[in-house]
Amino acid sequence: MSGKADPRPAGEGTTSRARLDRGRGALGPALELVHTGRAPTRAVLTAELGVTRATAGAVAAELEALGLIRVDARPGAAAGSQGRPSHRLTVDEDGPVVLAAQVHADGFRAALVGLGGRIVATTPSCEAVDADPAKVLGAAVEAGADLLRRTGRRCVGAGLAVPSAVTAPEGLALNPLHLAWPVGAPVREIFAERVRAAGLDGPAFAANDVNAAALAEHRHGAGRGARDLLCVATGHRGVGGALVLDGRLHTGSSGLALEVGHLTVNPEGRPCHCGSRGCLDVEADPLALLTTAGREPGPEGSLLQQANELIRDEYADPVVRTAAEALIDRLGLGLAGLVNILNPDRIILGGLHRTLLDTDPERLRAVVTDRSLWGHSGGVPILACSLDHNSLVGAAELAWQPVLDDPLAALSGG
Template sequence: MNGKATHTKTRLDRGRGALGPALELVHTGRAPTRAVLTAELGVTRATAGAVAAELEALGLIQVDSRPGAAAGSQGRPSHRLAVNDSGPVALAAQVHADGFRAALVGLGGRTVATAPGCVTVSADPAQVLGEVVDAGAELLRGSGLRCVGAGLAVPSAVAEPDGTALNPLHLAWPAGAPVREIFAERVRAAGIEGPAFTGNDVNLAALAEHRHGAGRGAQHLLCVATGHRGVGGALVLDGRLHTGSSGLALEVGHLTVSPEGRPCYCGGRGCLDVETDPLAFLTAAGRDPGPEVSLLEQSRELLRTEYEDVAVRGAAEELIDRLGLGLAGLVNILNPDRIILGGLHKALLEADPDRLRAVVADRSLWGRSGGVPILACSLDHNSLVGAAELAWQPVLDDPLAALG
């Protein structure tokens, strides 16, 4: 080996530990150029170049062969970095009360392909997970792309370390269903490469929003969202989900906001889960839920088209006040630096942002000292993107070990 090749190999050896951090910087959009990558990693330009070249050789990123600089910028032009649009993908799956969906998601949170969603969910989790994996496997065959692994989002707390769905209250599945084990078995049976992971849908939505959406840059991100039924919450601390000692943290749906309110599935009364979800909104607005589309879509459509109706506006204000009370309690306990809202809560925020922010500020200690930014989630199908993030994580941790 000649001297130049030896020197290049030495640089790359020094930079191997930076491969994962470098990939995550490109993946989350925080290193659009090699110059930024160099600064973020705290390495020399030569080492950053070797790291970028290795990630490109693995098929994960693209390095622009022609250095460029933005108009008006000073200094040496730098090579632009981007995720490889033709690179590997993760299989993402989501199950909720009104159906399931499968997708292929590449680096950068980019959805490559989506299978048509099923609108009925069997009481047998093995049947449902088999169907959603089959839909994903068909997408993979059609794409011809390499798969790094699979991730599943479910509307239930997922207990660790066993990966059981502790309380799939809005599905007819048995409590404690071994969803991770079943999903992993179906993934292997379909011949899909890579490990399989399972997580709570709102946890995964928060992870996706933190990396690619409205939560980017937050250090202590609180996410609260409705699904098609119920309410969930999640907390991302310094880029990692906070799931507690056994995966059950942030079950905010069972925070009481109306002590004399509706009976909840958990055995309590007046929980966020039954006081601020789509069914609660439709009921408060005096609308009978129809079977044509999901409760969430019916609620969103009602807000979009009939918000000036006295009953609809009154129902929205009622739910906003209850949601604000719940958020204020969470702010007092968690002291987040940003709150993001999804599902019906996003639509309520957009309908009357001043009212919701005023309730939170008035009822929280920290809100009175300056307020906490409250934003709408910005990603489509963020739970699916978050499920893919689970599958991408081993690659982000160690690209060489994961992809060989």
């Protein structure tokens, strides 16, 4: 030590170098706070990080220099406020993006997604899914690469959401039941190869579509602020579930946690693909609603679209109403069992389940309360998912995670 006194006030850091080192360690946490909207100003960022104003300023400046956020040094003060207003922090709308792709039973879609869960550009949904996953994923990546060429944006990674349990870290699709893909298809490896072949930068990831949706909703949607978030959803076929614990997706020891579709909710019910009978997967999805209402699926539109339209347009029909109530009761039984096991502080529902909740929220909540121990102790909030294309946004979150963990390393390739 030189023995020289630091002329700056106590608490402002001993040297610029030390401040810079601390700031670099805070880059990832700071970016995540701005990314999720939890640090709209530099003052909030300072408090959330537990650092000095000078360090928070250095962190924000470095993230801005990396093209990830913008710092508004001249924000307008709110009417009636006192003191100098804090610098406003937002994600850079012209910054880098990630490529996100989602495959489901009725098609696939690609998109470019920026920080903040913002969809920058998207392709129309393709309504054909080949039995060869390499063809589907190749087409999705090429569609995304075309978006990148047209927008001129920098790509820093890619994420894929599929309707199957996906092992970690291998990325094998173990049960693509509603696709004609082979069991155990190496979707992450195929996707990564197609991303590299298209000349795109950054790592590639793959996950179950409901896991991806839960992650997106927790960071940007109806799950924001929840500590232990349970997400249950049915899209085009089947039922999926996901759990976010302390801000991180809970995937179990090998990526296969929360296969909620195979909870039995009707012991004498329909045969399930898993070999059992009466599983949530076949008792509370769009096909189950159409079948229970005595309607044959039509050639126009996805099963999800047909089921939603049936409730929207014909709920006054006693047969349709009875069918919807039967699905609500079965869904409630499944949710009650999950509440007893997991004790979440919030439940969010997506796809057709969101429509059922909107249609008769009191019936669903009553079933969950009546059948769950924790429901009797005060109830668990049950909300509708709020993001459009939440599985796409969640696939993007997978690709953004390395940048959130270490922005400097991720963007420099180090």
